[in-house]
Amino acid sequence: MFTLIKRAFRSGWKTLIRDGGLVAANIFIMAMVIATVTSLFIFKEASDFLIAKLQNKVDISVYFKYETAEGDILKVKEEITGIPEVKEVAYVSKEEALKNFTEKHQDNQVLMDSLSEVGANPFLASLDIKAFQANQYEAVAKFLDDPTFNSLIEKVNYYETKPVIERIFSLTSNFNKAGIVFSIILAIVAILVAFNTIRLAIYNSREEIKIQRLVGASNQFIRGPFLVQGAICGFSAAMICLLLFFLLMWGFNSRVEYLFPGLSLFQIFTGNFWWILLIQIMTGVGLGMLSSLIAVRRYLKV
Amino acid sequence: MIKFQNITKIYPPNTVALNDVSFEVKPKEFVSLVGRSGAGKTTLLRLLLAEEKPTQGRIFFNNHDLSKTKFEQLPELRRKIGAVFQDYKLLPSKTAYENIAYAMEVIGASDSEIARDVAEVLDIVGLTKKAGNFPAQLSGGEKQRVAIARALIHRPEVILADEPTGNLDPYHTLDIIRLLLNINEIGTTVILATHNREVINSLGKRVITLQDGKIIRDEERGRFIL
Numbered sequence: 342m343f344t345l346i347k348r349a350f351r352s353g354w355k356t357l358i359r360d361g362g363l364v365a366a367n368i369f370i371m372a373m374v375i376a377t378v379t380s381l382f383i384f385k386e387a388s389d390f391l392i393a394k395l396q397n398k399v400d401i402s403v404y405f406k407y408e409t410a411e412g413d414i415l416k417v418k419e420e421i422t423g424i425p426e427v428k429e430v431a432y433v434s435k436e437e438a439l440k441n442f443t444e445k446h447q448d449n450q451v452l453m454d455s456l457s458e459v460g461a462n463p464f465l466a467s468l469d470i471k472a473f474q475a476n477q478y479e480a481v482a483k484f485l486d487d488p489t490f491n492s493l494i495e496k497v498n499y500y501e502t503k504p505v506i507e508r509i510f511s512l513t514s515n516f517n518k519a520g521i522v523f524s525i526i527l528a529i530v531a532i533l534v535a536f537n538t539i540r541l542a543i544y545n546s547r548e549e550i551k552i553q554r555l556v557g558a559s560n561q562f563i564r565g566p567f568l569v570q571g572a573i574c575g576f577s578a579a580m581i582c583l584l585l586f587f588l589l590m591w592g593f594n595s596r597v598e599y600l601f602p603g604l605s606l607f608q609i610f611t612g613n614f615w616w617i618l619l620i621q622i623m624t625g626v627g628l629g630m631l632s633s634l635i636a637v638r639r640y641l642k643v
Numbered sequence: 644m645i646k647f648q649n650i651t652k653i654y655p656p657n658t659v660a661l662n663d664v665s666f667e668v669k670p671k672e673f674v675s676l677v678g679r680s681g682a683g684k685t686t687l688l689r690l691l692l693a694e695e696k697p698t699q700g701r702i703f704f705n706n707h708d709l710s711k712t713k714f715e716q717l718p719e720l721r722r723k724i725g726a727v728f729q730d731y732k733l734l735p736s737k738t739a740y741e742n743i744a745y746a747m748e749v750i751g752a753s754d755s756e757i758a759r760d761v762a763e764v765l766d767i768v769g770l771t772k773k774a775g776n777f778p779a780q781l782s783g784g785e786k787q788r789v790a791i792a793r794a795l796i797h798r799p800e801v802i803l804a805d806e807p808t809g810n811l812d813p814y815h816t817l818d819i820i821r822l823l824l825n826i827n828e829i830g831t832t833v834i835l836a837t838h839n840r841e842v843i844n845s846l847g848k849r850v851i852t853l854q855d856g857k858i859i860r861d862e863e864r865g866r867f868i869l
Contacts (some may be wrong), residue, residue: 345751348748549734549736553745554717554721555694556746556749556793558718558745558749562718562749
């Protein structure tokens with residue numbers, strides 16, 4: 342068995358070296374497949390990041406009647422925090438609301454003048470509620486519809502922001518669905534291209550395989566070198582891709598970060614380095630070996 | 644040793660390559676199969692190599708019925724047979740040395756055995772200096788000598804030579820036939836298919852003549868008569 346493996350490696354390696362042109366073409370095609378799969382992975386990570394960021398910006402605010410006591414508001418806050426869909430609840434008192442407003446609009450003289458015209462603090466205390474998912478706000482809003490809260494709550498802005506929340510929800514859900522369909526189609530096309538390239542390369546060896554059979558070689562003995570070649574091509578393609586992606590992620594990092602603040606492609610790459618390495622090697626070596634195995638099989642029937 | 648029993652081979656739709664052919668080959672014999680192109684010589688050899696199956700009849704090799712040989716057993720059978728073809732059938736991506744060594748690798752010989760035997764057989768066929776050449780870098784005669792070396796390296800019981808001199812000039816033809824005679828003298832059965840009149844007439848060995856897929860003559864010290 343050891344001799345068989347040793348000879349498969351020796352023969353596979355020699356053929357690779359002697360058949361440089363064809364091998365380079367194979368590696369190139371496989372590198373494209375691996376690049377596609379890696380891009381899909383990074384795209385998924387980046388889109389998850391952007392979707393999460395977008396969803397994080399969505400919240401609903403509950404405004405309490407002017408006369409509602411702070412103690413009552415904090416009790417409501419406690420109850421809302423107990424809802425499983427709720428991620429966090431922040432209490433903004435009347436004073437904080439006024440402070441936030443003046444800080445934000447201190448340069449706007451018209452607004453400041455209007456505020457001093459009113460005299461007293463016109464702002465209402467509120468609770469800013471964030472849910473885990475955009476589609477969970479409906480449940481939170483329904484909870485607040487309860488008659489026990491009617492005497493305390495002035496308004497819930499969910500019904501005003503509902504169209505925006507729903508739009509974001511449908512957008513992210515469609516984006517995810519489209520991403521999955523697009524990834525599957527792209528991966529299938531890439532795999533078919535690589536498989537056919539390898540099949541074409543092995544088609545050139547069909548006469549050689551026939552001779553090997555006639556000389557008395559077993560199928561296992563004939564297959565070995567082709568599997569080794571497939572694995573080496575796949576591994577080389579994976580290493581080339583790894584280097585290429587390292588350079589691309591590093592090179593484009595600042596530009597992408599400028600377009601999408603907070604999104605660091607290089608960080609996604611380094612943070613998932615071992616995953617990416619595993620995906621690339623598995624795709625390359627797996628595809629190389631599987632394609633070789635399937636392509637050789639049809640010529641082994643002599 | 645080899646027995647063809649009422650063998651008929653029909654290629655679809657209805658081309659009769661062999662028609663009720665029966666004969667026997669004894670160990671250490673040198674048998675020539677002669678006949679015009681299309682007489683059925685190559686088909687006979689392909690059937691013996693189990694490259695094809697007969698439409699009717701049975702073929703025995705060492706009392707083993709080839710029709711009962713399973714696909715997985717074919718490599719084992721073929722290792723007992725050395726085959727030489729008109730178009731050499733060398734592995735183009737391997738050197739002369741590697742082509743010959745390949746026949747030993749498939750039987751699981753050790754590296755040291757391979758190194759020893761390949762060097763010896765390269766010497767026998769006179770190609771020691773061309774061991775590192777690829778088939779494309781060898782002449783027709785040299786390629787055929789590599790093919791013969793590959794066929795005999797693992798000491799098969801029988802060597803099948805299908806028109807081995809078909810692509811060679813008279814000088815190289817003589818060379819190859821001499822080589823086959825030497826191999827036969829050391830005890831290997833040789834079955835030679837050819838339509839070379841001079842070669843057959845100079846051999847003075849058993850000749851089986853085929854015509855339109857039938858044996859029309861089988862003589863102990865035959866001549867080329869068609």
